[in-house]
Amino acid sequence: MKRVTLKESAYNVKTGKILVAKMLTAQEKYFKIALAGGESLDHEPGQFVMVAVPGVGEAPISVSSSPTIRGYFELVVRDAGKLTHVLHQLEAGDTVGIRGPFGVGFPTQILEGNDLVFVAGGLGIVPLRSLINFVIDNRRDFGKVSILLGCKTPQDMLFGDEVDQWEKRLDVNFNCTVDKADPDWKGNVGLITSLIPGVTLDIERTFAIVVGPPIMYKFVIAELLKKNIPERQIYLSLERHMKCGVGKCGHCQIGDVYCCQDGPVFSYDKIKNNIEAL
Amino acid sequence: MKKPKVAFFDFSCCEGCQLQVANFGEGLLDILNLIEVVEFREVMSEKWEGDFDVAIVEGSITTPHGVERIKKIRDRSKVLIAYGSCATIGGINGMKNKFDLDEIKEYVYKDGAKYFETIPTRPVHQVVKVDYFVHGCPVYQPEFVKVLKCALQGIPYTVPDHSVCVECKLNENECMYDKGLTCLGPVTRAGCNSWCINNGNICYGCRGMVSNPAKNGQMDILEKHNIPLDWVVNKIDMYNKPRELEETETNGKKR
Amino acid sequence: MTQYVILNKTDLDEFISRLAQIKKTVAPVKRGVKNYAFEEVTSGKNVAVKYIPTILPPKKYFLPQTETLQQYDKSKKTWNAVMEFQEMIIFGVHTCDLAGIQCLNMAFSDKPKDINYLARKNRILIIGLECNDYCDEYASCKVMDNHMPNGGYDLFFTELDDFFMVHINTLEGEDLIEKTGLFKEAKEEHKKALKAMREEKRKRFKDEVNVTHNQLKPLFDKSFEAPVWQSLEARCVSCGNCTNVCPTCYCFDIEDEIDLNLTTGVRKRRWDSCQNEPFAQVAGGENFREARGERQRHRYLRKFKYPVDKYSRYFCTGCGRCSRTCMAKINLKETINELAQGAK
Numbered sequence: 001m002k003r004v005t006l007k008e009s010a011y012n013v014k015t016g017k018i019l020v021a022k023m024l025t026a027q028e029k030y031f032k033i034a035l036a037g038g039e040s041l042d043h044e045p046g047q048f049v050m051v052a053v054p055g056v057g058e059a060p061i062s063v064s065s066s067p068t069i070r071g072y073f074e075l076v077v078r079d080a081g082k083l084t085h086v087l088h089q090l091e092a093g094d095t096v097g098i099r100g101p102f103g104v105g106f107p108t109q110i111l112e113g114n115d116l117v118f119v120a121g122g123l124g125i126v127p128l129r130s131l132i133n134f135v136i137d138n139r140r141d142f143g144k145v146s147i148l149l150g151c152k153t154p155q156d157m158l159f160g161d162e163v164d165q166w167e168k169r170l171d172v173n174f175n176c177t178v179d180k181a182d183p184d185w186k187g188n189v190g191l192i193t194s195l196i197p198g199v200t201l202d203i204e205r206t207f208a209i210v211v212g213p214p215i216m217y218k219f220v221i222a223e224l225l226k227k228n229i230p231e232r233q234i235y236l237s238l239e240r241h242m243k244c245g246v247g248k249c250g251h252c253q254i255g256d257v258y259c260c261q262d263g264p265v266f267s268y269d270k271i272k273n274n275i276e277a278l
Numbered sequence: 279m280k281k282p283k284v285a286f287f288d289f290s291c292c293e294g295c296q297l298q299v300a301n302f303g304e305g306l307l308d309i310l311n312l313i314e315v316v317e318f319r320e321v322m323s324e325k326w327e328g329d330f331d332v333a334i335v336e337g338s339i340t341t342p343h344g345v346e347r348i349k350k351i352r353d354r355s356k357v358l359i360a361y362g363s364c365a366t367i368g369g370i371n372g373m374k375n376k377f378d379l380d381e382i383k384e385y386v387y388k389d390g391a392k393y394f395e396t397i398p399t400r401p402v403h404q405v406v407k408v409d410y411f412v413h414g415c416p417v418y419q420p421e422f423v424k425v426l427k428c429a430l431q432g433i434p435y436t437v438p439d440h441s442v443c444v445e446c447k448l449n450e451n452e453c454m455y456d457k458g459l460t461c462l463g464p465v466t467r468a469g470c471n472s473w474c475i476n477n478g479n480i481c482y483g484c485r486g487m488v489s490n491p492a493k494n495g496q497m498d499i500l501e502k503h504n505i506p507l508d509w510v511v512n513k514i515d516m517y518n519k520p521r522e523l524e525e526t527e528t529n530g531k532k533r
Numbered sequence: 534m535t536q537y538v539i540l541n542k543t544d545l546d547e548f549i550s551r552l553a554q555i556k557k558t559v560a561p562v563k564r565g566v567k568n569y570a571f572e573e574v575t576s577g578k579n580v581a582v583k584y585i586p587t588i589l590p591p592k593k594y595f596l597p598q599t600e601t602l603q604q605y606d607k608s609k610k611t612w613n614a615v616m617e618f619q620e621m622i623i624f625g626v627h628t629c630d631l632a633g634i635q636c637l638n639m640a641f642s643d644k645p646k647d648i649n650y651l652a653r654k655n656r657i658l659i660i661g662l663e664c665n666d667y668c669d670e671y672a673s674c675k676v677m678d679n680h681m682p683n684g685g686y687d688l689f690f691t692e693l694d695d696f697f698m699v700h701i702n703t704l705e706g707e708d709l710i711e712k713t714g715l716f717k718e719a720k721e722e723h724k725k726a727l728k729a730m731r732e733e734k735r736k737r738f739k740d741e742v743n744v745t746h747n748q749l750k751p752l753f754d755k756s757f758e759a760p761v762w763q764s765l766e767a768r769c770v771s772c773g774n775c776t777n778v779c780p781t782c783y784c785f786d787i788e789d790e791i792d793l794n795l796t797t798g799v800r801k802r803r804w805d806s807c808q809n810e811p812f813a814q815v816a817g818g819e820n821f822r823e824a825r826g827e828r829q830r831h832r833y834l835r836k837f838k839y840p841v842d843k844y845s846r847y848f849c850t851g852c853g854r855c856s857r858t859c860m861a862k863i864n865l866k867e868t869i870n871e872l873a874q875g876a877k
Contacts, residue, residue, distance in 0.1 A: 001617050003601065009614035010645050011602040011800070054605040054612070055791035055798055056433050059816070081816035082434050089432075097605075097612055214819055241815045243787045246645045250784030250807060253831075254821070256839040275757050276821065276831075308793045427791055440809040443772035443860065448598055448804065450588040452565030455860065464772055464860055490810060492825060495770035495861050502862060 010246045013097035034072040045130035046105030052097030059083040060242040066133035076126045102245040106131045115143040121212025128211040149176035150192030196223040211237045231269035282331035285317035289337030295362030295416045330355040338364040352406040360402040363415040367486040368520030371399040415484035418470040438468040446472035537719035540697045546577030551713040560624040585668040590780035603800040618653040625662040629852035631685040633780025661686035671853030673741040742869045753837040761871045766826025768861045773806035775855035781848040
């Protein structure tokens with residue numbers, strides 16, 4: 001067997017240097033990463049990268065920062081598997097391998113000029129944040145913006161400072177809820193679905209963007225449809241375990257679509273009949 | 279960098295798995311570049327009084343004394359590797375769990391029985407926490423090296439949870455069932471590269487069973503090949519009897 | 534270029550020996566009591582001219598079981614994408630397996646292209662071999678339309694009386710004819726013999742299931758809720774045999790290997806199977822294809838529906854390997870017939 005080096009390959013890895021690493025919660029760690037040589041990642045909101053540690057492996061991680069930020073990008077990683085466990089041990093100055101960005105992100109051009117309802121459950125805020133911040137950085141290109149946030153307990157809330165800023169903005173309608181409150185919690189208690197009936201919206205021009213754990217979608221979509229939002233105006237980001245990122249390995253396949261190439265962002269009307277999607 | 283201190287220990291076993299390390303040949307030198315072996319009764323007489331970075335434990339726990347001794351080893355070890363079928367699933371020693379312990383003791387030791395204490399055979403993880411499992415009777419050397427590298431890197435090693443058939447098919451072996459033989463490959467965890475079948479033997483299930491065997495389907499297969507169920511259960515029990523103690527006696531969930 | 538030449542049967546051994554001198558040559562060889570496998574050969578002595586489909590299809594040369602994709606050196610912080618290849622000739626590929634290779638070519642040429650696969654494929658010469666009759670009762674090559682040669686080879690051999698009729702399909706194939714130097718021009722009588730055999734063959738090969746080629750796709754389009762998947766759920770033991778032996782299954786996993794110095798190593802891909810339990814599991818623990826019936830359905834849809842939508846081609850070749858190898862005797866022809874029965 002002969003072995004030669006390839007210049008052009010889907011499996012080429014760029015070096016990413018960790019600029020900042022810090023724990024956000026007991027389980028989630030934040031990384032600010034810059035590609036070597038000042039190269040820009042050039043991602044769209046909602047896309048993901050494959051993060052690698054040599055000797056350990058690779059895992060798909062969604063980019064959490066908006067492309068409006070230049071010079072670095074941000075990831076938030078939960079300690080859930082082998083690779084992410086090792087990532088949690090890395091600190092500023094360490095390097096990781098980066099492939100990507102991969103996949104179809106949120107359709108910013110379609111969303112422009114329209115009203116947006118963001119619905120994020122749990123870790124869903126991590127990828128959704130890339131779009132929320134993109135919208136906020138280009139605020140005048142969009143209509144009314146509502147952000148609905150849900151997580152298990154107040155301690156699980158990610159990006160607390162940033163969320164406070166969203167809440168304070170007059171041009172953002174913000175609401176959040178926790179499944180289980182503590183004595184200091186002054187907000188809503190209950191499932192994220194309970195926030196949807198309270199949103200007033202113009203179904204002609206409202207797009208809902210939903211990201212959360214698999215179990216959440218069915219219930220949130222049911223609530224949105226009750227509001228008469230057309231199916232094609234609901235966007236979701238689905239989670240699967242991509243291994244190659246280039247639509248070959250089969251791991252992320254959902255019925256006839258590959259989550260890594262055709263998604264992870266899908267409009268609801270495109271996948272509602274896909275029995276493996278939701 | 280200081281080399282991690284590694285020790286080998288044995289409990290109830292034939293010590294054949296440790297022999298697999300001694301049998302490594304030249305590959306052993308590469309391993310010894312990486313670790314410092316501080317205790318290994320089979321190949322050296324030195325003892326180590328301090329703590330171990332990695333303890334590699336062969337054998338199952340079959341006596342009250344064994345329970346105390348493994349607990350002490352665990353206390354002194356940063357990482358503990360259960361090594362070989364006896365340590366990971368109870369193995370051959372587990373066959374005694376089929377019998378009344380006093381009766382079997384009498385049967386084995388006759389008049390000397392009163393000098394021995396015995397308890398049901400348990401794999402190591404049913405007594406103390408185990409960080410890594412190297413299954414097999416004996417262990418498959420390439421898998422041991424893989425696990426050792428994971429342990430030294432501080433990353434988990436996941437034992438394949440699919441059947442030996444997967445690897446067997448990749449080795450293009452003729453199926454034992456096609457030859458009219460009963461093989462435990464379909465219910466046994468892979469990771470051995472179907473070592474036995476490659477060499478013309480059937481699989482005896484020495485690596486333990488897959489976590490979610492398809493019971494209905496397996497029964498179907500037995501029926502089609504006209505194989506009585508109790509016969510197969512007997513075969514499985516040869517290595518896997520102590521699985522019955524799993525989770526009833528311990529909270530330790532096995533990888 | 535002469536399209537047809539002939540080789541005397543008595544010269545086959547010498548032909549294989551000469552091929553093996555040109556480059557590594559693999560061919561079907563008997564394995565065990567009733568099985569065959571592609572293996573390296575140096576002469577025609579062990580080559581099986583009549584054989585039932587090999588345990589593993591020739592895909593093992595196009596998509597090796599494990600293949601290095603990257604090399605890394607942690608101390609130097611370097612990563613290199615690499616590809617591995619080997620020049621070789623595969624002799625004796627049946628039309629079903631030629632179709633399988635064509636399917637793989639399609640999947641790996643689809644954007645983004647898989648350079649590793651394509652570069653390796655270009656270094657493999659293929660010599661096809663016709664089945665004049667059915668190999669056994671598991672085959673369904675007629676309904677899959679793969680019982681007749683349909684390209685995808687450099688040379689194609691058909692066994693007739695005391696000679697092989699050889700079709701030259703590429704310049705590389707012609708080159709082999711010249712280099713081995715054992716072939717004679719095919720005369721009119723030889724061509725007649727080929728034609729007569731093919732006519733006989735067309736009569737012998739009949740649709741092996743109760744639906745036609747074109748009815749298969751619509752049948753599977755409506756199959757999502759079919760009861761047959763429940764029956765497979767109860768029978769399948771997830772041994773993964775069906776996907777490993779499939780000439781068009783190409784799913785893989787990617788894993789790192791580190792050398793004993795804990796500094797250098799490689800990233801590899803290796804065959805994986807959608808039938809293995811953790812295949813569609815994510816880090817949080819959710820398994821998107823937890824039930825064996827769902828996994829079997831997925832396997833069938835990846836042969837009869839999804840690729841037809843995408844590439845206008847069935848990814849089942851009709852080779853029968855999945856049925857031949859199944860521990861639980863799940864039979865592709867029966868599954869299709871059950872589906873068809875239920876759809877009535």
